[in-house]
Amino acid sequence: MTTARIIDFLNTRRPEGPCLVVDLDVVRDNFKAFRHAMPDSSIYYAVKANPSPEILRLLAGLGSNFDCAGVAEIEMALEAGATPSRISYGNTIKKERDVARAHALGVSLFAVDSHEEVEKVSRAAPGARVFCRVLTDGEGAEWPLSRKFGCVPQMAVDVLVYAHQLGLVSHGVSFHVGSQMTKVDAWDVALADAKRVFVQLAKQGIELKMVNMGGGFPTKYLRDVPSAEAYGKAIYGALRKHFGNQLPETIIEPGRGMVGNAGVIKAEVILISKKSDNDNHRWVFLDIGKFGGLAETMDEAIRYPIRTAHDADEMEPCVLAGPTCDSADVLYEKNMYPLPVSLTIGDEVLIEGTGAYTTTYSAVAFNGFDPLKSYVI
C-alpha cells in the first residue's frame, strides 16, 4: 500500500528513475501481526525477500529469527544484530564449503532433502541440527513451487535416520505450501505428512522436535487475502488435529508476507503507442520491467496493483511492457491491464506490493540500465 510516509518521501525527495520505497512501519506492523496470530511459532524472516540492512535491523530488534539462503545472507543477518542461534540455513542446495563457512560463523540449523546433502552437513558441520524438507503439491499458490525442493515423506524418514547415523541431530521436518498461498487450509495436508514422519522416526528411537511450516503467506495484490489471524487459526487447528497435545516446536518463514505490502515502486510511463492505426490496444511502456525488478511477472504470475493520478477516469485494457530491447520484457499481454485512457507519456505510476522479490531479482545492467534503487524509510 502507498502510505502517507511513502507519498511524503516521493514528494520531498523526487528521486529520478524507477525506485522502490519501503515503509518500515508496515514491516513492523506485519511482524506484530504474525507474532500475535501465531504466538507459539518462531518467526524466521526469509531474508531473500528483501535483505535491506534497515529491514534486517528492524526485525532483529523485534526479535525475529532469520531464514537464509546462503552465506552472504547469514553474514547480513549477523551484521544486523542476530545471533547465530537465530539463523537457519534454509537452502537444501549448499556447497560443502558454504556449510563449513556457516558452521564457522556459529550457525547450527540446516535444511536437507537428500542423503547427499546430509553427508555434506555431517562433514562440514558435525553435530548440527538438520530438518528435512518434504514435497508438497503447492495447489492454490499463485507462484507455486515446482518439485525442485523436498523429497517424498517416506524418503524424508530415511534421510533423517541417515542424519542421525552420521552424528547429526535430526531435528524436524519442513515443507513449503507455495508462495502467495491464499488457501488457509493448505497447511493441513503437509502437517499430516509431517506427523507421519515424526511417528516413523519415533519408531526408530529418534525424537523429532520441530516442524518448519515455511512461508507462503501472501501479500495483497489485486485481490484480498486472508489475514494473519485467519492463517494462524487454520494452522494451529491443523497442528492440534495432527499432533494432539504433543505439539512440536514450530517455525514460520514469512518473506513476501512480511515485506511485500511495505514497498511501492515509483515508475514512469516512457511511451504509449499502437502497432497499427486500427490496433484496438495501446501498448504502455514503463521504465521498469522484468529485468529491472519485476521478474515475478514471469508468465504473468504476480499481478501488481498499479496506481496513477488518473484512476478516476475511464479505464481501458493495455499491454504493459518494460523498457529493454528484450521481447520477453512484457509484463501483461495475455491478460491485459486496465489503465486510464487519459494516461500519458511522462506520467508517474506507483506499483504497489513490491516490497518483496524486486531489488535482488533486478538485473545487474541489462541494456545498461541501473539495478532498481531502493529507499527504506
Added chain:
Amino acid sequence: MTTARIIDFLNTRRPEGPCLVVDLDVVRDNFKAFRHAMPDSSIYYAVKANPSPEILRLLAGLGSNFDCAGVAEIEMALEAGATPSRISYGNTIKKERDVARAHALGVSLFAVDSHEEVEKVSRAAPGARVFCRVLTDGEGAEWPLSRKFGCVPQMAVDVLVYAHQLGLVSHGVSFHVGSQMTKVDAWDVALADAKRVFVQLAKQGIELKMVNMGGGFPTKYLRDVPSAEAYGKAIYGALRKHFGNQLPETIIEPGRGMVGNAGVIKAEVILISKKSDNDNHRWVFLDIGKFGGLAETMDEAIRYPIRTAHDADEMEPCVLAGPTCDSADVLYEKNMYPLPVSLTIGDEVLIEGTGAYTTTYSAVAFNGFDPLKSYVI
C-alpha cells in the same frame, strides 16, 4: 567453444565460483567473418549482448559501429573509442531526456516505431536521422521477438512522413527477424516489406537511404547453424531481388552472433539427488541458474552445450537446476538434459555458447549470490 586459451586461463587462475570467460580471439574471428560475408553492410555490434569494455575496445579498434539500448551503453561505446557517428540509439522506447542526453553526446541516429517516439526525437534531437522499425513474424527464431517492437509497414510509412514533417531526416527502415534465427531466408519477407516502405515514401518525395537488417545471427548451441557466408549470400540475394540495382545502405546488428560462442561459463555441481527412492531421474543442481546469468533458459528456450570431464561415459537424462531457493530456477525439466551417469558433486562443468546475454542479465544479489563474474582474455 572452449578454446585452448580459455582452458589455460581456467587451469592457471582457478577462479572460485561460477564465472564467464570470453576469448577475444573468437570475437575477432566472428567480426572478420561478418565483414567478409557481408562486406557492403555496416556492422553495428549490439552492445547489450555483452558490454565488457575489452570487447567494446576490440570491436571499436576493428572498425565496428555500435547499436546501443540506452545512454549508459552509448557512454560505454564512446569510452571504448567509438565516435558518436558510429553509434545508433536502437531502442524504440526512450525517455525524452535520454534522447536529449544522447543528442548532447553527438549521437544522431535513432530508432522509432511510433508517432509518439518521433515527437520526442524531434524535440530532443532536432534534425537527427531516424529509422522506423517494422514488425516481422519471427517465425523460425529460437528466441522469437514478440510484437513488442515495431509497427505494421503501412504505419511505418506514416511515422516516417511525420518525422519528415517534424524536421527529422527520415533515413530508413529497420526490422529484426528474431534472435537466434537459423533460417537464412528469414530476411527475404522483411526486405520485401522494407522495399514497399521505400516506394511509398518516394511517392511522397522522401528518399530513404538505409535498411537496418537487425540481428538474429545465431550462435551454435547444440545444433549446427549456418555460417556467416550462408547468411550473407541469402541476404544479399534478397536485397538484390527486392531493391534491384538501387541497393540501399545496409546495417546489421549482430550481438549473440558476435560474442555468443566466444564465452564459456565454468560452473560446479552442488548436488545430485533424487526426490524418492524409486525416482527415475536425477536432479543435478549447479551453482548457476536462471538468476545467475542463464536467464535465456526461460521456458527452456536456449539449450546450452554442457561439457564435463566424464562425457565419454554413459549418459542419462537429468533435470538441471540452479542454486537459488526459487522454484522457477530450473533450467531444463520438460526436456531433460543428458549428463554422464558418473557425474558427481563437486565436478566442474563448462557451459558453452554463453558469451552473450549472461553477465548483464544476472541478478544483483538474489539469495545473496554474487552477480556472474566475467573475465575477458
